[in-house]
Amino acid sequence: MSRINLHLTRRQALVGAVATTSALAMPSVLRAANKIVKVGALAPLTGDLALWGIPAKNGAEVWANQVNKTGGINVKGERYDVQVVSFDGAYVAEKTLQGARAFVDQDVKYTMVIGGDDWSALQDFSNRNKMLTSTLYVSDLNPTSKYLLAPVEVHPFYFGLGVEYLRKVEPNLKTAALCAQDDITGRTSLAYWRAGFDAHGFEIVSDAYFDNSTTDFAPIVSSMLQAKPDTVCIDTTYPSVALLLVEQLFTQGYKGRILHAGLELLPDMVARTSKEFMEGSIAFFPRFDDPNINASANGFSDAAGFYKQFEKQFPKQWNNTSWEFPGCLEVWKQGVETAGTFEPDDLLASLKANPPKHIFGAARWWGKELFGIDNALVGNWPIVAVKNGSVEIVEIGDQAAWFEAHKAIVEKRFREEKLMPDQKR
Amino acid sequence: MTTTLAIAACAVPFVAGDYYTSFATEIAITVLMLSSYRIVVLTGEWSFAHVVLQGAGAYTAAIMVKDHGASFPISLVAGSIVAAAIAAVLSMPLLKMRGFYFLMGTFAAAEAIRLLWRKFTYFGGTRGFSGISAPYFDFGGVQIDFGRSANYYFLTLAVVAACLVLLWRLERSRLGKVWKTIEQQDVLAQSVGIDTRRYRRIAFVIAAAFAGIAGVLLAYAFGSVTPNRFSLNFALYLMIWAIVGGTRTFFGVIVGGIVLMAFDESLRFAEQLRPGVYGVILILVMLFWPQGLERLIGWTGLYGRGVSKAAPVSSEGGA
Numbered sequence: 001m002s003r004i005n006l007h008l009t010r011r012q013a014l015v016g017a018v019a020t021t022s023a024l025a026m027p028s029v030l031r032a033a034n035k036i037v038k039v040g041a042l043a044p045l046t047g048d049l050a051l052w053g054i055p056a057k058n059g060a061e062v063w064a065n066q067v068n069k070t071g072g073i074n075v076k077g078e079r080y081d082v083q084v085v086s087f088d089g090a091y092v093a094e095k096t097l098q099g100a101r102a103f104v105d106q107d108v109k110y111t112m113v114i115g116g117d118d119w120s121a122l123q124d125f126s127n128r129n130k131m132l133t134s135t136l137y138v139s140d141l142n143p144t145s146k147y148l149l150a151p152v153e154v155h156p157f158y159f160g161l162g163v164e165y166l167r168k169v170e171p172n173l174k175t176a177a178l179c180a181q182d183d184i185t186g187r188t189s190l191a192y193w194r195a196g197f198d199a200h201g202f203e204i205v206s207d208a209y210f211d212n213s214t215t216d217f218a219p220i221v222s223s224m225l226q227a228k229p230d231t232v233c234i235d236t237t238y239p240s241v242a243l244l245l246v247e248q249l250f251t252q253g254y255k256g257r258i259l260h261a262g263l264e265l266l267p268d269m270v271a272r273t274s275k276e277f278m279e280g281s282i283a284f285f286p287r288f289d290d291p292n293i294n295a296s297a298n299g300f301s302d303a304a305g306f307y308k309q310f311e312k313q314f315p316k317q318w319n320n321t322s323w324e325f326p327g328c329l330e331v332w333k334q335g336v337e338t339a340g341t342f343e344p345d346d347l348l349a350s351l352k353a354n355p356p357k358h359i360f361g362a363a364r365w366w367g368k369e370l371f372g373i374d375n376a377l378v379g380n381w382p383i384v385a386v387k388n389g390s391v392e393i394v395e396i397g398d399q400a401a402w403f404e405a406h407k408a409i410v411e412k413r414f415r416e417e418k419l420m421p422d423q424k425r
Numbered sequence: 426m427t428t429t430l431a432i433a434a435c436a437v438p439f440v441a442g443d444y445y446t447s448f449a450t451e452i453a454i455t456v457l458m459l460s461s462y463r464i465v466v467l468t469g470e471w472s473f474a475h476v477v478l479q480g481a482g483a484y485t486a487a488i489m490v491k492d493h494g495a496s497f498p499i500s501l502v503a504g505s506i507v508a509a510a511i512a513a514v515l516s517m518p519l520l521k522m523r524g525f526y527f528l529m530g531t532f533a534a535a536e537a538i539r540l541l542w543r544k545f546t547y548f549g550g551t552r553g554f555s556g557i558s559a560p561y562f563d564f565g566g567v568q569i570d571f572g573r574s575a576n577y578y579f580l581t582l583a584v585v586a587a588c589l590v591l592l593w594r595l596e597r598s599r600l601g602k603v604w605k606t607i608e609q610q611d612v613l614a615q616s617v618g619i620d621t622r623r624y625r626r627i628a629f630v631i632a633a634a635f636a637g638i639a640g641v642l643l644a645y646a647f648g649s650v651t652p653n654r655f656s657l658n659f660a661l662y663l664m665i666w667a668i669v670g671g672t673r674t675f676f677g678v679i680v681g682g683i684v685l686m687a688f689d690e691s692l693r694f695a696e697q698l699r700p701g702v703y704g705v706i707l708i709l710v711m712l713f714w715p716q717g718l719e720r721l722i723g724w725t726g727l728y729g730r731g732v733s734k735a736a737p738v739s740s741e742g743g744a
Binding site: 045054086087088092093097102120121124125182186212213418 | 442443451572574651693699
């Protein structure tokens with residue numbers, strides 16, 4: 001073995017040490033040029049709903065990396081890098097509140113939740129601490145939810161568009177069967193679907209809730225199919241439940257359209273049934289590798305590029321929520337840069353005065369007539385259909401216009417479920 | 426030891442932020458839940474209904490506050506009474522069973538009650554209740570807003586401490602000795618004229634009364650009550666904490682609750698892997714210290730008077 005003799009003078013050693021230290025420290029010196037602003041992903045990272053929470057959090061991280069690479073957020077000439085912090089709320093209201101407390105301690109400026117079951121404990125805390133929060137469930141809004149926005153998804157307001165599309169492409173369908181789990185998500189969803197079916201002349205022949213702990217879906221599906229429906233709506237059931245329901249529909253010989261908001265586990269559904277069985281199923285969440293995505297999601301900076309970056313950072317983990325928290329962050333960024341502040345009251349006033357661009361184009365603040373507060377940014381929303389085992393955008397619809405045309409039916413169906421703000425206890 | 430714990434507990438809001446203060450509040454409420462649960466365990470039974478009885482207290486507080494504008498002390502008493510009353514009714518069929526059958530019976534009863542909460546809008550349906558305003562005391566010009574997490578923490582600590590003293594005294598009373606006798610020598614107890622079912626019923630109802638108090642504290646702590654918070658999942662956690670802490674001594678379950686909740690919290694960095702890591706460590710604890718943390722610490726000798734390390738443990742008694 002040869003031995004290398006290294007002879008350095010003291011000066012050479014010092015210069016070498018300084019050069020090495022400088023090279024190592026340079027990236028952090030450069031990074032230190034920007035200040036840091038924290039945003040929070042308060043989502044279920046464990047349990048059944050992790051399939052929504054984890055892609056949402058991952059998407060927020062990808063978005064933050066991309067924004068930071070291009071100079072961060074500009075607030076009155078000062079640059080801020082975005083740092084995403086997360087907390088596992090497990091989709092339990094009380095745990096989510098704990099997460100909100102952790103975020104306030106960490107000076108988080110903007111919090112994102114899935115919404116529904118996890119929002120209920122947050123409201124008072126949010127008002128007390130002026131915690132600007134975004135939800136994906138428009139039904140979380142109420143007259144006192146001052147700091148809560150629905151800036152991207154206004155679940156379940158796009159379902160009406162789905163039924164309208166179905167009526168257009170399948171004018172001969174007459175009957176529908178519905179089911180969902182018995183919780184806020186399930187009840188809100190079915191209320192809106194019922195309004196959709198009422199509005200477009202469908203007869204609801206089977207309509208049932210099942211308990212959250214249900215694992216055997218054979219009796220539920222056989223009860224639905226006994227009514228011989230032309231179409232089956234299993235929305236919004238959680239991803240793993242939707243998979244089991246689809247499997248049962250296949251096993252029990254159903255032939256017809258399936259409606260579900262997300263079809264999150266579509267590859268598994270296809271694997272357990274067939275491409276032919278899933279063909280034509282309707283959902284509302286495009287993939288960002290859809291060839292039309294940049295034209296459709298024109299309120300999102302380079303949607304296709306975002307998809308590529310996401311796949312690079314989190315291979316094969318893309319899901320519907322992967323772009324939803326980033327969509328919320330895009331709206332917030334526009335607001336912050338226009339208002340020139342992170343301060344929630346000024347930011348809210350600025351957002352209201354200058355409605356930001358929604359992910360799917362122009363939008364307006366809406367919600368007062370149904371929820372008592374105009375905190376939902378309602379714009380267009382895509383309808384996707386399964387084609388050859390994957391989803392494709394088939395139409396873009398105007399959610400607000402559909403609601404305006406059918407609001408009496410929606411309110412009637414919401415009242416039946418005691419979902420109106422004046423009915424909440 | 427007790428003094429050190431008390432000083433540490435009182436120091437929390439001064440050294441920790443809002444989050445850790447409210448987390449400490451949750452730990453205090455859990456300690457009360459575990460200590461009251463141990464009363465049922467003392468009689469040789471394990472129950473899935475304890476968390477739902479806590480829910481009964483929480484729902485009572487929510488209804489009292491939302492519909493009747495009741496004050497905190499009134500809600501506290503009402504929550505305790507309602508939970509105890511429900512337990513008294515449930516005990517009639519349930520206590521005809523023993524061991525595994527009792528456990529299954531409590532599971533069925535708990536699910537039935539949770540179903541009632543979800544189905545009837547009087548109980549807020551699936552959404553439950555929100556906007557339960559925090560207590561606000563005005564003592565002759567001195568006002569305390571318990572909406573501040575530090576203030577509510579001290580209020581919780583005071584209520585829990587008072588309850589623990591009561592539970593401690595109860596265990597050392599004649600009643601407590603009868604419970605332990607039933608757990609260890611059920612047939613012998615009956616042969617000397619002890620009505621074991623009656624004493625088990627008393628334990629079940631008293632435990633529920635304290636669980637009701639824990640429920641009221643929980644409802645005010647979070648300002649909301651939802652049926653999901655009282656699911657089987659939480660009942661299982663309660664059982665795990667009790668087993669890992671050890672149920673032979675008064676302090677075993679308390680240590681189990683504090684250590685495991687803190688431990689779970691410290692694993693937050695693991696994010697989605699947290700339940701897996703937590704599970705593996707629990708398995709290791711059960712493998713190497715099957716009789717709970719109390720045995721590891723050696724507290725049975727200090728506090729478990731009358732319970733030797735070789736004390737017989739009934740098949741239902743577990744740890």
